[in-house]
Amino acid sequence: MSTVQTSHQQAEEPLDLIRYQLDEYIIVKLRGSREIKGKLQGFDSHCNMVLSDALEYIYNENDDEPMTKKSEMVFVRGDSVILISPIIE
Amino acid sequence: MSTTNPMPFLRSLIGKEVIVRLKWNKTEYMGILLSTDNYMNFQLDQTKEIIYTKKNGIEQKSSELIGEIFIRCNNVLFIRELNEEDNEISKNGTETKDEDGDSEVVEEVIEGEDVVVEES
Structure with a gap:
């Protein structure tokens, strides 16, 4: 019984940060100089994610301004995710 | 001899200021380690992103909160605890930031005195 308790007492884990962002806007940094801002609809432990109202920024070394792409609903595969951060307004 | 295994070591870093170096883009994250899990994902707070770039052979460092x-x-690539040397770097960064009134800091790192620790 005590073992059960200790496992419950385990401090929060990194994925909880993402869980708290459900239905909130986040920024996701991806491989290949890309970032996506969007409203988090869902995710799993691989960081596969579904974002709505998403705006993708593609950075190019030669251009100062990133290229942008809008999508209403997008699935992001977890293996290209580098980091996830809430958007502080 | 007492051993320190990876998982207990990571747990011992929780609540401390750490530096996480990525495998790509010469990028580091300096912040307070909030939590870690069995995958060894990390959650950091008050994070500063530090990117090292080389322009015309001169190492440059840009950081952003x-x-x-x-x-x-x-x-x-690795995670380590912040040491005193890094603290000076972080102070320098903040000072420059205040002068500019801008969250983006770019400063030159003199070659030879490079603070990048590849071997650590």
Whole structure:
């Protein structure tokens, strides 16, 4: 019984940060100089994610301004995710 | 001899200021380690993103405060505790930031005195 308790007492884990962002806007940094801002609809432990109202920024070394792409609903595969951060307004 | 295994070591870093170096883009994240899990994903607070770039053979360092972040495990090269030397660097960065009134800091790192620790 005590073992059960200790496992419950385990401090929060990194994925909880993402869980708290459900239905909130986040920024996701991806491989290949890309970032996506969007409203988090869902995710799993691989960081596969579904974002709505998403705006993708593609950075190019030669251009100062990133290229942008809008999508209403997008699935992001977890293996290209580098980091996830809430958007502080 | 007492051993320190990876998982207990990571747990011992929770609540401390750490530096996480990524495998790509010469990027580091300096912040307070909030939590870690079995994948060794990391959650950092008050994070500063530090990117080292080389322009015309001169090493440059740009840093930006990005707040609370989740770092996916596969991107991590290493994590280590912040030492005094790094603290000076972080202070320097903040000072420059105040002068500019801008969150983006770019400063030159003199070659030879490079602070990048590849071997650590």
